[in-house]
Amino acid sequence: MSRWEPDARGRLERAALELYSERGFEQTTVAEIAARAGLTERTFFRHFADKREVLFRGAGSLQDFLVTTLAGTPESVAPIDAIGAAFEAVGFLLQDREYSRLRQAAIAGNAELQERELVKLATLSAALAETLRQRGVADPAASLTAEAGVAVFKIAFGRWISDTGQQDLAQHIRESLDELKAVTAGRS
Amino acid sequence: MSRWEPDARGRLERAALELYSERGFEQTTVAEIAARAGLTERTFFRHFADKREVLFRGAGSLQDFLVTTLAGTPESVAPIDAIGAAFEAVGFLLQDREYSRLRQAAIAGNAELQERELVKLATLSAALAETLRQRGVADPAASLTAEAGVAVFKIAFGRWISDTGQQDLAQHIRESLDELKAVTAGRS
Numbered sequence: 001m002s003r004w005e006p007d008a009r010g011r012l013e014r015a016a017l018e019l020y021s022e023r024g025f026e027q028t029t030v031a032e033i034a035a036r037a038g039l040t041e042r043t044f045f046r047h048f049a050d051k052r053e054v055l056f057r058g059a060g061s062l063q064d065f066l067v068t069t070l071a072g073t074p075e076s077v078a079p080i081d082a083i084g085a086a087f088e089a090v091g092f093l094l095q096d097r098e099y100s101r102l103r104q105a106a107i108a109g110n111a112e113l114q115e116r117e118l119v120k121l122a123t124l125s126a127a128l129a130e131t132l133r134q135r136g137v138a139d140p141a142a143s144l145t146a147e148a149g150v151a152v153f154k155i156a157f158g159r160w161i162s163d164t165g166q167q168d169l170a171q172h173i174r175e176s177l178d179e180l181k182a183v184t185a186g187r188s
Numbered sequence: 189m190s191r192w193e194p195d196a197r198g199r200l201e202r203a204a205l206e207l208y209s210e211r212g213f214e215q216t217t218v219a220e221i222a223a224r225a226g227l228t229e230r231t232f233f234r235h236f237a238d239k240r241e242v243l244f245r246g247a248g249s250l251q252d253f254l255v256t257t258l259a260g261t262p263e264s265v266a267p268i269d270a271i272g273a274a275f276e277a278v279g280f281l282l283q284d285r286e287y288s289r290l291r292q293a294a295i296a297g298n299a300e301l302q303e304r305e306l307v308k309l310a311t312l313s314a315a316l317a318e319t320l321r322q323r324g325v326a327d328p329a330a331s332l333t334a335e336a337g338v339a340v341f342k343i344a345f346g347r348w349i350s351d352t353g354q355q356d357l358a359q360h361i362r363e364s365l366d367e368l369k370a371v372t373a374g375r376s
Contacts, residue, residue, distance in 0.1 A: 078374035140343050144343055147339035155331045159328060176332065179328050184336060
């Protein structure tokens with residue numbers, strides 16, 4: 001095998017998601033993922049610490065992106081709209097619905113992965129609350145706004161991947177935030 | 189030892205929480221918990237499946253209580269206020285702040301327990317959303333209202349256990365819900 005591997009990471013990721021969906025996360029080995037991608041196990045471990053990592057490598061950059069976007073929003077924007085705008089920006093980045101769907105299915109089928117996903121979201125919420133506090137938002141408003149943002153994202157994401165229409169994730173996020181506003185105003 | 193054990197469960201629970209806080213959850217054995225409570229390991233296992241169970245046995249009844257209370261609220265009440273009232277009722281039940289504080293400290297010090305707590309809250313949110321759907325609330329409003337309720341509870345609970353004042357949990361829940369309403373209305 002050549003040492004030059006164009007997009008090895010992407011091939012491994014695709015192979016892993018296919019296998020997780022075909023035979024389940026637990027039943028898939030790293031050797032099988034590497035074989036499906038036409039690469040070696042050693043190459044796999046150059047890119048990922050383990051087979052869980054394939055599903056979660058994006059979590060850190062998602063959080064960094066959200067924190068940076070939120071921190072950069074003018075302070076004149078109300079916190080709830082600043083957090084809404086940050087998640088909407090994520091919505092524009094996540095365009096590959098089929099990838100997101102396979103990833104979510106793999107996670108839904110495994111308790112340990114679900115736990116890791118919940119921890120990831122809780123960590124994200126804490127980081128966003130801290131960013132809001134640095135913008136001068138007091139508590140509990142900062143924590144509540146962060147929790148509201150994560151809740152909107154979670155629900156919009158679920159609707160997006162089960163949606164058969166053309167609406168993108170950003171639109172779902174906008175809609176869910178509007179719905180949360182209606183709900184808390186007692187209009188829903 | 190007498191076969192008659194007045195409040196064996198309560199004594200085991202208190203002993204466990206004391207030990208978790210003194211030496212950490214992982215470093216505590218069931219034998220030590222039983223010894224501290226003046227009971228046998230066999231008695232411990234009559235009441236709890238394992239030492240994690242001591243911290244989570246209330247989760248099922250909390251969920252049942254919330255679902256029943258929410259289902260029994262008149263449909264004329266807006267969903268967000270129905271869920272607020274259900275959590276407030278929990279606030280009246282949970283009066284032992286010292287117990288809640290010790291429990292939270294044990295959970296905060298152990299990643300596995302934190303995961304279990306997050307799973308418990310996610311399960312609760314799903315059950316409350318389902319209850320709202322049965323009351324005729326459509327999605328995403330049902331899921332968003334349930335998530336909002338759990339977020340308010342989580343944050344109010346954290347403020348209550350770190351509070352040194354006299355405000356009870358129900359008051360914290362009322363305050364946090366009002367704050368969420370202010371936040372989503374762009375007033376905070």
